[in-house]
Amino acid sequence: MTPAKSPGPGSLLTRVAGERRTGALVVGGTPGGTVYLAEGQVTYAESAAAPGVGELLTASGRLAARTWQAALDAGSAQASVGRLLLDQGHLTQGELELCVLGATYDAAYFALAAGTAAFHEGVRHWLGDVVSIDAAALNRESGRRIRLLNEIIANPRIDTAAVIPVPRPPRERVTLTAAQWELLVHADGQRTPADLAQLLGRAGFATIQELRRLAALGLIEQPKARATDNPDFVRLPRMRGASAPAHRHAAPESPAAGVSIDLSIDVPLDGDPTRAAVPAAVATSAPPVSTSGDPPAERPRLDRRKPGAKLPKEIAAEPPQPHPGTDEVLLKRIRTALRALR
Template identity: 30%
Template structure:
């Protein structure tokens, strides 16, 4: 439990505002998001040092599924640290990954989790005392986090359907007869994405299969869509132009989610539940 002196202000009506409040008071906290997919945010002295969500590969998935570390080597590290409290240190000590590389991978996983979480609407959140984090970095400000989310969403915009809809759409090969000649000219990462596009997998599923970030896979799929090599299994809903009145930017802008984040009611620790997004179904 958190005492009254550290309770976030009642005005924290969404996650960016909550993180800005914790940042201004240099709090070390864990924020657990409920809903689908849900996730966990870790802050130290007001800086975000790690994020986890089932919607994007975490550090372990990036290391194992990409082939950077073998299952056997991973098992050996876990055996050497039965409490799993020093996995990062053991990975470096056994020279399976460099300290700098692990820092970069953990930061990549953090930004990818933030991007994935911005595509859905949390039902609520709970702020608790900080819990241990297996993989963390020096920390980033909430403002930088929101800026990076906006940048990634902007790079993926412009195609049919919203970025959020694209993330949960199953993809299939569009022209199998043309693939043999076209694939040879593609970068290896595009070829890997094509090899894992089977009509049942969403961009998230492909990211987990390859051990790559969700954003990176979605960016490659956008390119393959433009080349006519992949297509959604069902048509994406065309985006309507925005008619919202433009207002000056706030110090901490709202994240670029397809739907607004929930608002809190004074005196409550969780926001008013919002309708859950449509279920995507498992591939």
């Protein structure tokens, strides 16, 4: 999955920092991101999977969206948005520094994870130089965060797949932290961890960390291996019910089996989402008398259905309405991206 032909983002960062260069290290791929350097010191980083300074400040209500927009309009061209917010008294120096530090470490974790990296000389971020972070520390910390997550539960697919709370908790009594509650309440089966982080204005890494804990507790579904390299950051509307057959199946844990099962579910989703309901429904209602004697290995994808039973509600029902919040998040991100081009 990771292209190995070019130097990884981490080693390129070390190199350009060693040469004390100024510019932007752009990492392609999923989720990708950009790390900005000034004379070899990291000043900011951004990634689609991590809310930026603007999202953090406005989603929390710390700054009115209007205030933030005004500062962006006035300061983007001179790369002095941070300076402006301080001068106008909207933020204290400490707040801005802490916010930028947090957002930078957060985004760098995603940006430096994988992908093809290229360095663009001389590019500055519109925020201006608020902090300066040692590139080696940033690299080291990004690596350490990967280990932290794997200590909770080693399933990186949780980090990108849509978050689906289990319909019934696997135990009688469940204790949640405030952050976990917030995530479960907003997880509608379609939002990815990145969507949730942007929506709630919570750090991307902290979101993933809590989701891995929830997965370890058995409170959200663990996504199985997927054969496609589908970027989850621009998603097609997903069938809410489509995941149901796979889970009722008690699929074996071996990755190979996981792929075969998920293929049958995911492939129709890449096309027209309204049509996806039909094959799934047909497949479920299909198990007839003729296959009942077959060894189960031959047709592992189908669920048994009692003759005369109704279709499961989630398959037979109309395709669910796309969630209004999703559009909003997408639009916000597009706006931010467009603004960065100016």
